[in-house]
Amino acid sequence: MAFKIGPKIKNVIKRDSRVIFTTTREAFPFVADHGNGDFIFDIEGNKFIDFSSFVSCYNLGINGNAQIRTAAKKQIDRLMHGMFMDYYEASPVALAEKLVKMLPPGFGRVFFSNSGTEANEDAIKLVKLFTKRRHIIGFYGAFHGRSLGSLALTASKTPHRAHFGPFVNVSHVPYPDPYRFNGDPEECSQASIDFIEENILGRTVPQEEVAAIFFEPIQGEGGYVVPPRGFFKQLRKLANEHGILLVDDEIQAGYMRTGKFLALDNFGATADVYTFAKSFGAGFPLAATVARRSLGDTPSGAHAGTFGGNLVATAAATASLDYLRRNMRSMQHGIVRKGAKIMKRMNEIKDEYEYVGDVRGIGLMIGVEFVKSKERKEYATKERDKVVMDCFQKGLVVLPAGRSAMRIIPPLTVSDSSIDKGLDILEEAIKSNSK
Numbered sequence: 001m002a003f004k005i006g007p008k009i010k011n012v013i014k015r016d017s018r019v020i021f022t023t024t025r026e027a028f029p030f031v032a033d034h035g036n037g038d039f040i041f042d043i044e045g046n047k048f049i050d051f052s053s054f055v056s057c058y059n060l061g062i063n064g065n066a067q068i069r070t071a072a073k074k075q076i077d078r079l080m081h082g083m084f085m086d087y088y089e090a091s092p093v094a095l096a097e098k099l100v101k102m103l104p105p106g107f108g109r110v111f112f113s114n115s116g117t118e119a120n121e122d123a124i125k126l127v128k129l130f131t132k133r134r135h136i137i138g139f140y141g142a143f144h145g146r147s148l149g150s151l152a153l154t155a156s157k158t159p160h161r162a163h164f165g166p167f168v169n170v171s172h173v174p175y176p177d178p179y180r181f182n183g184d185p186e187e188c189s190q191a192s193i194d195f196i197e198e199n200i201l202g203r204t205v206p207q208e209e210v211a212a213i214f215f216e217p218i219q220g221e222g223g224y225v226v227p228p229r230g231f232f233k234q235l236r237k238l239a240n241e242h243g244i245l246l247v248d249d250e251i252q253a254g255y256m257r258t259g260k261f262l263a264l265d266n267f268g269a270t271a272d273v274y275t276f277a278k279s280f281g282a283g284f285p286l287a288a289t290v291a292r293r294s295l296g297d298t299p300s301g302a303h304a305g306t307f308g309g310n311l312v313a314t315a316a317a318t319a320s321l322d323y324l325r326r327n328m329r330s331m332q333h334g335i336v337r338k339g340a341k342i343m344k345r346m347n348e349i350k351d352e353y354e355y356v357g358d359v360r361g362i363g364l365m366i367g368v369e370f371v372k373s374k375e376r377k378e379y380a381t382k383e384r385d386k387v388v389m390d391c392f393q394k395g396l397v398v399l400p401a402g403r404s405a406m407r408i409i410p411p412l413t414v415s416d417s418s419i420d421k422g423l424d425i426l427e428e429a430i431k432s433n434s435k
């Protein structure tokens, strides 16, 4: 069905532009009304296949599943908001216990908040408190959120940061990007490690001042960049040698998206602090920062927030995590199989079109990078934008990432037929925009 912008959509967009601050959404005339499983419907009745999971927020299908919705509704009828940070509540405690079980041994303490950026703010405070050090290392291309602490770490686009400094002390270093590394892709990990050793610890910040290195196991907003499989073991070794903590932001890549609960598990390494949000909240604003038990506890009053651990959000998140645990094996199998199917087809498309430069990913976290030519790899931002918009008009929601990449992140429960139909639309859009 061809997309039409009807009067209801026009009306909402016009009113929005009068009263709502501009965020990031100018290009898409998309006004969601309802959704289920693989599909979203807008307020004019236009139907879309979803390859976005609403930016990785609905890993178990658009609008969650029946168990999640029932748990949330039941909790609404009992008590919507408790006073978890000041008193005690059973629901957030049960969720924390279950979350900790999904992590490597030794993980104990959980702090709940409401969004990804808050989870990273909390992690910044925790690593400073635990180490009594002030400096942090982050990666170019990273996205950790937009509030002032996390924004210090975010380095994927200048407009995110312009006019907002001064920031928390952060040194940015190159993220290993096998596709764009100037040299043998196998060597990009070592080049990043060397950069930290030589230019940060060797030249600008003594190790005694560095509290932590924050990273995404696969960069999301930065362009779906997958580092070499050995990278995080090397980073772990470096961190251990210098007494520096590792903070793994699992907000976009985690929660089974890659076929493993932690995306970092694909790289055989562990961190000291993990942050979760997006799909962890099962459709509700919920985030968690989880630290190794051996790092200690926070003194009373050092950190808290009114809504962290909200009862409806934790009830929904618990139902979602229970579903995941019950269906772990079949989900893992499905994610790996469906991811391989998408990668195969996208690689065939890449071989056919000069401006499809790279296809990469793990499980159902797949990036496609558009370039002006395969040889010189100039960013093809406009071409990428046209393909994304064309898909939208043909009934497929896909999102851009980084300067010229596109992300394919359907709900993990996506059916084979939605994959096939979605990829047909994408291929048609790539074909019609090729020169």
Ligand SMILES: Cc1ncc(COP(=O)(O)O)c(C=O)c1O
Pocket: 055, 115, 116, 117, 118, 120, 143, 144, 145, 146, 216, 220, 221, 249, 250, 251, 252, 253, 277, 278
């Ligand atoms: C890896 C990562 N970290 C943090 C965030 C920030 O999350 P939120 O928008 O909930 O603050 C995002 C959001 O896209 C993200 O992808």
